[in-house]
Amino acid sequence: QVTLRESGPALVKPTQTLTLTCTFSGFSLSTSAMCVSWIRQPPGKALEWLARIDWEDDKYYSTSLKTRLTISKDTSKNQVVLTMTNMDPVDTATYYCARDDTVRGRGFDPWGQGTLVTVSS
Amino acid sequence: QSVLTQPPSVSGAPGQRVTISCTGSSSNIGAGYEVHWYQQLPGTAPKLLIYVNSNRPSGVPDRFSGSKSGTSASLVITGLQAEDEADYYCQSYDSSLSDSRVFGTGTKVTVL
Numbered sequence: 001q002v003t004l005r006e007s008g009p010a011l012v013k014p015t016q017t018l019t020l021t022c023t024f025s026g027f028s029l030s031t032s033a034m035c036v037s038w039i040r041q042p043p044g045k046a047l048e049w050l051a052r053i054d055w056e057d058d059k060y061y062s063t064s065l066k067t068r069l070t071i072s073k074d075t076s077k078n079q080v081v082l083t084m085t086n087m088d089p090v091d092t093a094t095y096y097c098a099r100d101d102t103v104r105g106r107g108f109d110p111w112g113q114g115t116l117v118t119v120s121s
Numbered sequence: 122q123s124v125l126t127q128p129p130s131v132s133g134a135p136g137q138r139v140t141i142s143c144t145g146s147s148s149n150i151g152a153g154y155e156v157h158w159y160q161q162l163p164g165t166a167p168k169l170l171i172y173v174n175s176n177r178p179s180g181v182p183d184r185f186s187g188s189k190s191g192t193s194a195s196l197v198i199t200g201l202q203a204e205d206e207a208d209y210y211c212q213s214y215d216s217s218l219s220d221s222r223v224f225g226t227g228t229k230v231t232v233l
Contacts, residue, residue: 037222046123047159047167047210049222063218096166102222107157107212109169109178 002026004036004097004112011118012087018117022080022097029055029075035100036080037108038071040093048093052100053080089119124149124218125211125225132231133201141228143194143211149223151192154214158187158196161208170209171196198230206232 008020020038027034035054041047051071052060061069070083080097094116098108126144133139143156150156156174159167169178171187174194184200194213198205211225 039224046227047212047224048123049224052222060219060221062221100222102214105155106172106178107169108159108167108222109172111166111168114166 002099002110004099004110006095006097006112006115008095008115008117010116011120013121014088014119016087018082018084018087018091020082020084020095020097020115020117022082022112024078024080024097024099024112027099028078029053029073029080031055033101033103035102036073037098037100038080038082039096039098039108039111040091041096041114042090042093045093050084050095051082054100054103087119091117092119093117123226124215124223125213127209127211127225127228129226130229130231132233133198134233135201135203137201138197138199139201139230141196141198141209141211141230143196143213143225145192145194145213147192148217149192149213149215150189150194152216154216156187156189156194157212158185158194159210159212161210163207167210201230201232203232206230 004024037052038050094114096114098111158171160170161167174189
């Protein structure tokens with residue numbers, strides 16, 4: 001069974017850097033075709049894809065946010081870490097990680113439960 | 122920055138058929154990229170509902186079906202049930218954004 005769980009601070013101040021960790025089980029990011037993506041959803045708004053890391057450690061970012069994002073993985077710990085710099089209140093959202101099964105043609109499946117991050121002073 | 126457009130809401134009585142459209146362009150759906158659909162029940166994470174345009178994962182009822190044509194895709198719920206009340210999102214890829222994953226604007230389905 002594949003599961004993912006996000007962890008990180010619930011509250012960050014404007015201009016701070018956000019660090020989120022996705023801990024997963026049931027698959028390995030060293031296996032060919034495996035990827036993990038981060039996606040966010042502001043309250044009451046649509047989903048927005050942020051970043052992806054794949055089994056070869058290649059990294060891809062949203063073009064609108066790429067200057068602020070860094071994604072990395074620790075294969076031994078089954079973790080993917082996302083950092084977002086210079087946080088702003090508009091970055092308040094629920095942040096999800098998901099197994100990105102695009103290479104095998106299955107989209108994002110499954111998703112973690114999400115973690116709500118509020119940006120406020 | 123949703124590049125895929127969906128109607129904000131659709132509604133129907135139990136047992137009715139509803140259709141949700143997902144309109145893209147020549148750089149995403151029209152370029153041949155596959156479309157996936159997700160269901161987000163209130164207060165929960167999205168769940169994969171349809172993959173590669175028209176395929177249902179194991180456990181998804183067959184009242185959900187998907188299709189793709191040209192620069193658009195559609196999700197149809199046949200025989201609407203109360204538990205189908207949720208938000209639905211389409212997702213594809215866009216060549217103008219370095220093959221980034223892109224989502225639709227989302228559609229709220231209300232069961233009357």
